[in-house]
Amino acid sequence: MDIQRIISGCKNNERRAQEALFKGYAGYVYTICRRYAANNEDARENMQDVFMKVFTKIEQFNYEKGTFKNWVTRIAINHSLNRAKVNAKVIPIVSLSENAFRIPQNESSEVHTDKQEKLIQAIQKLPKGYRQVLNLYVFEQKSHKEIGALLNIEPSSSRSQLARAKTILKKLIEDHKTKSYGIR
Amino acid sequence: MALDNFEQELFDDLAGYQSDQDLNLDQEWSDLETKLPKKKDKRRFFFWWWGSSLAAIALLVGLLLNKNDFKSTINEQQVYQTSPEIDNSNILNSINTTEIVSSSESIQVQKNTTTNEIEKDQPQLKNSATSFLTNANIETVEIKNPRTVSAPIIPSDFRVNSQFSKTSKTTVNIFTTNDQKNKNKFIGENSPIISIEKEGVIEDAVLLSNILEDNSTIDTQKEIAINNENVNAIDTLDEKEKIVIEKAEEALEGKLISLAITNNWSLTASGIYGLNKINRTTSLDNQSAVDFISNYEEPTDFAAFDLKLMRTLNKHISIFSGVRWSQHTSLFNLNDVFDVERIDENVLTEEIYYLAGNVEYNYGPAQYNVTVRSKLWQKYQSISIPIGVSVHTSLLKKWSVQNDFAIYISPFQNNVGRKVIKTETDYFVFDNQNYTTKLFFGLGNQLAVNFKLSPKFLLQFNFDTGIDLSSRLNTEQHYQLRFSHIGAGLGGKYVF
Numbered sequence: 001m002d003i004q005r006i007i008s009g010c011k012n013n014e015r016r017a018q019e020a021l022f023k024g025y026a027g028y029v030y031t032i033c034r035r036y037a038a039n040n041e042d043a044r045e046n047m048q049d050v051f052m053k054v055f056t057k058i059e060q061f062n063y064e065k066g067t068f069k070n071w072v073t074r075i076a077i078n079h080s081l082n083r084a085k086v087n088a089k090v091i092p093i094v095s096l097s098e099n100a101f102r103i104p105q106n107e108s109s110e111v112h113t114d115k116q117e118k119l120i121q122a123i124q125k126l127p128k129g130y131r132q133v134l135n136l137y138v139f140e141q142k143s144h145k146e147i148g149a150l151l152n153i154e155p156s157s158s159r160s161q162l163a164r165a166k167t168i169l170k171k172l173i174e175d176h177k178t179k180s181y182g183i184r
Numbered sequence: 185m186a187l188d189n190f191e192q193e194l195f196d197d198l199a200g201y202q203s204d205q206d207l208n209l210d211q212e213w214s215d216l217e218t219k220l221p222k223k224k225d226k227r228r229f230f231f232w233w234w235g236s237s238l239a240a241i242a243l244l245v246g247l248l249l250n251k252n253d254f255k256s257t258i259n260e261q262q263v264y265q266t267s268p269e270i271d272n273s274n275i276l277n278s279i280n281t282t283e284i285v286s287s288s289e290s291i292q293v294q295k296n297t298t299t300n301e302i303e304k305d306q307p308q309l310k311n312s313a314t315s316f317l318t319n320a321n322i323e324t325v326e327i328k329n330p331r332t333v334s335a336p337i338i339p340s341d342f343r344v345n346s347q348f349s350k351t352s353k354t355t356v357n358i359f360t361t362n363d364q365k366n367k368n369k370f371i372g373e374n375s376p377i378i379s380i381e382k383e384g385v386i387e388d389a390v391l392l393s394n395i396l397e398d399n400s401t402i403d404t405q406k407e408i409a410i411n412n413e414n415v416n417a418i419d420t421l422d423e424k425e426k427i428v429i430e431k432a433e434e435a436l437e438g439k440l441i442s443l444a445i446t447n448n449w450s451l452t453a454s455g456i457y458g459l460n461k462i463n464r465t466t467s468l469d470n471q472s473a474v475d476f477i478s479n480y481e482e483p484t485d486f487a488a489f490d491l492k493l494m495r496t497l498n499k500h501i502s503i504f505s506g507v508r509w510s511q512h513t514s515l516f517n518l519n520d521v522f523d524v525e526r527i528d529e530n531v532l533t534e535e536i537y538y539l540a541g542n543v544e545y546n547y548g549p550a551q552y553n554v555t556v557r558s559k560l561w562q563k564y565q566s567i568s569i570p571i572g573v574s575v576h577t578s579l580l581k582k583w584s585v586q587n588d589f590a591i592y593i594s595p596f597q598n599n600v601g602r603k604v605i606k607t608e609t610d611y612f613v614f615d616n617q618n619y620t621t622k623l624f625f626g627l628g629n630q631l632a633v634n635f636k637l638s639p640k641f642l643l644q645f646n647f648d649t650g651i652d653l654s655s656r657l658n659t660e661q662h663y664q665l666r667f668s669h670i671g672a673g674l675g676g677k678y679v680f
Contacts, residue, residue: 022216023209027203027207031198031204048212048215048219051216116203119194119197120198138195139198169194
């Protein structure tokens with residue numbers, strides 16, 4: 001089934017089309033949500049919310065205004081930015097200095113060993129504001145002015161938060177490499 | 185905007201990366217599917233389909249019960265004893281004069297005929313009665329009523345639906361059969377009985393108010409009219425003959441007859457409880473606010489109390505009005521954290537711990553989290569005036585079914601409760617009482633099954649549906665708010 005037929009089916013509230021759309025885009029949306037969320041559980045919840053919005057607002061989607069993927073991306077990012085979760089508390093950085101980027105025991109046994117997974121997990125450990133700025137700047141290619149408008153902060157604040165985000169992220173990656181190779 | 189090396193490395197590593205390895209897509213879809221709204225038109229269809237089905241079932245059950253009830257009310261044990269006095273009844277036959285003898289124990293039958301009308305065929309009358317008519321222009325027959333005590337004739341409150349100023353009509357069945365069982369079948373427990381003796385022939389006239397289902401044992405059936413407000417006379421509709429019966433009021437012994445149920449006025453009080461559905465739309469720019477409210481506000485229940493004053497037009501149709509108090513309840517269930525932007529107050533936004541051990545505190549007008557965990561009950565109350573039509577089966581029987589359809593005019597509202605409305609950067613609490621309301625209209629349908637507890641009082645089981653036709657809120661300032669509901673209830677109907 002091509003995407004146009006799937007979207008048409010979704011507009012008619014057809015379950016099969018909705019399922020096809022969900023299974024086709026779930027990984028993509030989930031990845032975006034993971035980058036913006038503090039943990040995978042929040043990301044999974046956000047992903048469900050994003051698809052709820054997609055299915056309830058799909059009538060508003062218009063091909064003339066852009067691709068469906070861009071539309072879904074915009075919803076996922078907007079939702080991730082707007083949705084402040086109870087569990088999405090910023091991890092106090094004081095603990096980062098002591099136990100920076102220590103993968104929890106139950107997760108360390110998981111299969112996620114590749115570089116991307118580690119990077120995403122590192123991004124998730126960033127304070128919320130830093131994480132949002134980093135995502136918007138690096139992955140959505142927004143300028144600091146645009147980020148400032150989106151997050152209601154000054155462009156200079158966006159700039160400084162990006163710098164701090166990168167510093168912490170580099171430190172987290174460094175710490176992880178050190179621990180992985182047993183170097184102290 | 186150029187990315188530095190670190191940023192570029194991040195972008196290259198993650199921009200095209202898709203991570204769904206820890207996702208169970210089937211499970212995730214299953215979870216999502218339960219939250220997805222069902223097809224709107226289907227939901228509406230099912231709402232009315234259920235309503236119509238229940239209405240049809242209730243109507244069918246009512247009709248069946250009605251049919252059975254007729255049989256069940258046959259009092260096999262009831263034997264009307266023929267008083268010995270009946271043999272001594274005296275018929276006064278006075279030609280060309282009208283003589284009405286008022287007596288507490290007598291019935292006077294007056295027949296007015298004209299010569300031309302005598303020619304007309306009267307097949308439904310017994311020969312003796314026909315000849316009785318042919319021989320007289322005006323005849324007055326006085327008959328002593330043998331059953332004034334054991335079986336009331338016509339109580340003083342006896343009324344039959346009237347479309348004229350003083351005349352109403354019903355059916356008189358004249359029995360001449362000696363089959364007491366069949367006679368009792370139609371006489372019933374409370375029906376008025378008229379015994380007439382004419383020239384040695386005894387005729388029982390029973391008022392059954394047009395509800396006869398089997399007239400195989402009836403020799404003569406005449407449609408008659410009840411004349412005058414005191415209901416102490418019966419006229420035939422056929423003007424060439426007139427029967428006037430005066431009965432003994434004191435002979436009623438306080439008994440009421442079932443025909444009294446067809447009286448003109450009744451008052452119904454009932455309570456209804458059920459489910460409601462909110463329809464909230466807007467043509468304004470506040471769609472996001474409406475979406476937000478819709479996401480968090482779930483309808484819960486519906487309750488109403490009705491008082492209906494009903495005027496019977498005829499055996500099957502009545503009109504009514506009255507008052508309805510109703511309440512649509514919903515729950516604004518919020519458990520969320522808002523990012524709030526305050527520009528007029530400084531808050532601690534960050535505590536930055538540098539790796540060197542320095543700490544930097546950032547204060548300022550910026551985002552911070554506000555947690556709201558509330559279950560806020562919303563109660564939309566209104567007082568409405570129904571104007572409607574009721575279609576019903578005969579209310580004379582033990583079981584009857586009625587369907588009341590009405591337009592509701594609702595001039596009064598009281599909306600109780602608060603909502604937390606979130607905007608892009610802030611939130612605020614809104615009291616429902618601050619919404620400006622307006623007069624709104626609605627449609628309602630109530631299907632009821634009545635059970636006659638006594639001649640004047642009926643127990644009522646009802647099934648109620650309704651829908652708002654217009655918005656309850658001022659749409660120039662707010663959104664359109666409309667409710668629909670479905671419910672069941674219990675009530676009582678008193679017949680005056």
